[in-house]
Amino acid sequence: MYTLIGPIDTRAFRVLWMLEELGLPYEHVKSKPRTAETLKHNPAGKVPVLLEGDVALTDSVAIMQYLADKHGAFTYPCGTIERARQDGFTQFVNDELDGTLWTAARHSFILPEDKRVPAVKDSLKWEFGRSVDELMRRMGNGPFLMGEKMTVPDILTAHCGSWAIAAKFPLENEAFNAYLKRMRGRPAFGRVRALG
Incomplete structure (x- = not known):
């Protein structure tokens, strides 16, 4: 299961949308930018942050493309x-x-x-x-x-x-x-x- 950090009035919305389109289970932590919870996972203090196990991924576009590639949906294969x-x-x-x-x-x-x-x-x-x-x-x-x-x-x-x-x-x-x-x-x- 993924954990997505960031309120929906930020770029976290687009990652949550991707998770919903993919039908994946996730936990949503509505921590705002530069809060202690966010800084714990992203020293820059920015959201969204996607947690997969002990790994924190940042940048909404990179996160969406990662999810699409990993789950084989909403994307075309690399190298095409x-x-x-x-x-x-x-x-x-x-x-x-x-x-x-x-x-x-x-x-x-x-x-x-x-x-x-x-x-x-x-x-x-x-x-x-x-x-x-x-x-x-x-x-x-x-x-x-x-x-x-x-x-x-x-x-x-x-x-x-x-x-x-x-x-x-x-x-x-x-x-x-x-x-x-x-x-x-x-x-x-x-x-x-x-x-x-």
Whole structure:
């Protein structure tokens, strides 16, 4: 059984979603960043942390890909063209969507007030919209980023979309909005959301 450390209003949500999609048993410890419980397993104080026995794994994307690889679901095999395309989606979403949202959050409530530049958020919203348009262009016609098969970057993308909604980023791409509605309608998403 796995133990996942981190509250659902962090990137722990996406790992919990992966665990739910995989139907794996886990214990959820809602310890916040930089608390004693979190620091015990990750000296950087960041969440999520996945415990497997005595091993602590960090970084939500790495944890999701590890779980997918280990359990043979929501991923393509290493060394295949499909996996290279999947990894391309993962990197794009992590860089262009997650990175943009994280920068906006830092300038909203994370950085000390004297280090925040609130005006940067307008350009970040514009950048996010352009990235969403490009992502939808790359996606093609399937229900998921890789076509007919749901993979790790789908969970990452939908979680970023949920953050964008919460941050009141304008979501004007109708294909993206339909994609988000499908993803957020999944039973596993609902089960994690209910944990909050």
